[in-house]
Amino acid sequence: MSFIYNLPDEQLNPKQCETDSNALVIIGANGAGKSKLGAWIEQQDLENIHRIGAQRNLNFNENITLKSYSQAEDIVFWGTAEENQKNGKGYRWEWGKSYTTKLMNDFEDVLAALIALKNNENDNFVNQCKKAEETNNEKPHTPVTSIDKLSYIWNDVFPQRDLLIEDSKFYAFLQKNGKEMRYSANQMSDGERSVLYLASQVLCVPKNKILIIDEPEIHLHRSIMNRLWKALEKHRQDCLFIYITHDTQFAAMHGNADKIWIQDYDGEHWKFKKIEDNDLPEELLLDILGNRNNVLFVEGEKNSFDVQLYGALYPSYHIIPCGSCSQVIERTKVFNNNPSLHNCKVYGIIDRDYRSDYEIEKYKENNIFTLNVAEVENLFITEELIRLMAEHMGKEANTTFEEIKKYVIHTRFSHQIESQICQSVVAQIKYKLSCVDISKQNSEKAKASLETAFKSINYEQVSSNETEKFQKILSEQNYADVIKVFNEKGIAKSIGQYFNIDNSSYCTTVISLLNGSKHNDIVAALLPYFPTEIPR
Template sequence: MSEDESKYEYWLPNASNIKICKEAQVNSVVIIGPNGSGKSKLGAWIEQQDFEKVHRISAQRDINFSERVPLKSFAEAEDNVFYGGSQYKEKKQVRWGWGGSYTTKLLDDFDDVLAALIAQVNLENQRFIDECKHAESISVERPPLPKTALDKLKVIWDEVFPQRKIEQEDAAFYAYSKSKTDRYSATQMSDGERSVLYLAAQVLCVPNDKIIIMDEPEVHLHPSLMARLWTSLEQSRPDCLFIYITHDVNFASTHRSSDIIWVKNFDGTKWELEMLPDSDLPKELLIELLGNRKEVLFVEGTEGSYDKRIYSALFPDCYVVPSGGCEQVINNVKAYNRTSSLHAIKAQGIIDRDFKTEEQLNALKEKGIFHLKVAEVENLFLTKEAVQILSQRFGADADKTFSSIKTYVSERFSKQAKKQTSEALVAGVKEVLSGITISDNEQLTADGIVSLINIASIEKNVNDRYQQAIEDHDYNEILGLFNDKSLATSVGHYFGIDNKIYVDRAISLLEGDLRDELSEALRHYISH
């Protein structure tokens, strides 16, 4: 920690591998990047800049230990944990295989870690006894009971495993339920429990004001435990800075206030690093996308929606990200493209046509946001090409099936014309309202706002367009205007199948046997 108690100092290599000092506002930093990007070697590089200041816990760690811990003095146990032995303090040679395996040597120091914890507790208890004796000798009040390292360990354990307890007795550790009826040796604990014991003991034994580098904090731990464990450990050691090295997006995203460093590239000698900037994208999503090597395509819908499945099948070379509604797609494309310093991949988007005008759609296209030529993504399976291809697969007459569906859709559109035009009018007015800007010294009244919106003109354009589509029997235009998600799930019977399964069956074929044929047909209905 620096002289300014709210800041923590650490360092990174620049493009020439020269040590550059950084300051963190909180006591955690996350280094993240894909597998093979040199993250672990970066952790070793940081440690090698100051062996005395840094304690690194390798991703290669043995979580087995002796049932009865071999006891040592605190000084000896601490040196074993921190240096690998008191005679190797200068460069931690023995701890990392004499320097030949900084990132691959298996750490098998669990016994030493537990011995250091026990020795530290004994030292703290002895110090308390000495203070009490001194207080008694000069007739003053005894000092309050201290919180020992073991007390802190139990607090951390309770945070992570509230249904189980841990205790130390003589030179052994035990776990048990609240009733104590099932006490068992800590050596018989699960991998997750032993990992928590190991990591907590490591952190509690580290000398004051150190940098703790934690390589792959997720190893042996269930995701539900990680956030609780590391939050508790960071709180228990506010004097230390934790540097996490991980490829786990979820773990990184829990550290919202931390510096997050993206490892862009490593050529075997030098790293290309970028500090993750503030972005309108959720941090978890931005980190996830940075680990991706495909072009990014933001679409509407959710993870389980038709949108994700359809666009993933249509654009297999893209990383498809469902983003909810139309506006969020637009915002995500803009936000991701503003982070171009982190990647060389440009994002694009596809939105439903909804009630947007041609002018609005063309303006979005210039920003890399394209639209369906049908109103809803499900309407793709009502197009002539899709109906004819799917008719053949379902054993139906292609021309007859399309003719029946065209008649049905057109008649249903005519019956709902008033509702559809009303919704389009509302959408048009909203679009105009969203584009109104107000200067600092301007105050708009209700009348002033109304004067800026030519509702009559919007209404005329909407009515003319919808009426023209009906009069011309323009099926493609009708599909482009007809906003009704239930439409595609009401035509299955024309193919001789259940209405409810038509869209799912069509998507399955798009993902499988008919991928090439259907993809070629459906891509024509996406603006480009």
């Protein structure tokens, strides 16, 4: 089954689009005109499109005022049951004054419509049974009513509790500690009432409609959000669901849905693009499309010290932790090779590690830059930061720095220099091998390319060069040069003693001050160790 919907062209004329999926996700940053686009789509076919606005009043009376289905349906769909006020859904959207901002206050009408629909279904069943009796034919099977479907959906979303409908009243029902408990639907949590409202809306809408849902994630926890919409899509396969959202996880979880990214909106015209299949991680791609800031890929995990440091140094960037340096390199390259997918600048920052100057310069060609320390943890032990922290804690800055310098160079670096040289040699050779162009044409060419690569790598020369470099740095005892090549993550967690605090407290203290009274001072102390090529 395919569905037809309209999107505006450059002159705001409707352009027909077709999809084989019954879900379409329109995603964009805040202020990108998403809700206005949803309103525009609705206005192209008012009789066949039902839009659920983002502003929803989830309060209603315990006793539902019953109505006929046609009356309740008109109130839900058109905003009124009065024929002379239906034109253009003007009553529903206050005659164009609040297409995207009106607070929807139709919860009770939606429940009344669902009850009326169930009553119609039951009446129809009874009439069919009577007719079968009169003609001595087999009676029809008991129908699955709209209320039955609502209960199925509810159980999909909230498997630990049931939904009861008694005498036009809705209840949540559960067993706790061996006791049965029930509470009225108007006393439910925001999430429960939101599920009840949205599910009832979708189920009471007539067949073969387009449903536009603005901000489907409101009031819904991530653990239930996707379960709800998947269940509703399953029960209403006759309808096309158009979701308008900035929630990238919601969009990514709709793997089979078509996705439209709103790139820009000037107040009247939209610029948008359909997201086609690509080799980018979908959730990551959508995360970038959903923001308007430039992007900075970094190593580390969410909420780690290094990510917090990057966030402080680059406050106007969308910081995305990638875990490993290889992921930073790969993602930065891929996004910069697909500029048509985004409107932002994309950079990557990686640790210096054991990289050669040549390797570092090559990465710059792809907007990938390195720190001026071996690894991000070494930012905590830079001379400028040590002096700043010493002064803050009432210590003598020169003395404290000299003590830490001696500890880092003589106690740690000098005793690990052989292993540091070995790891640097291995890193240099690995990089040289990674640059080899191994042909995929056939095995003979691949073998020849690899043999040529092996011959071009002089292990003894690499080892000699790295040994000379490390020994020179050790003999000169230039502290900045030492932390530029010394890869040892544990050092930053071993110098708290020099400030008369626990070793484990030093980094957290720096982060606390960075987020507080010493923010500007710490940023100034660390800035010389960050790449100048990335504008702040």
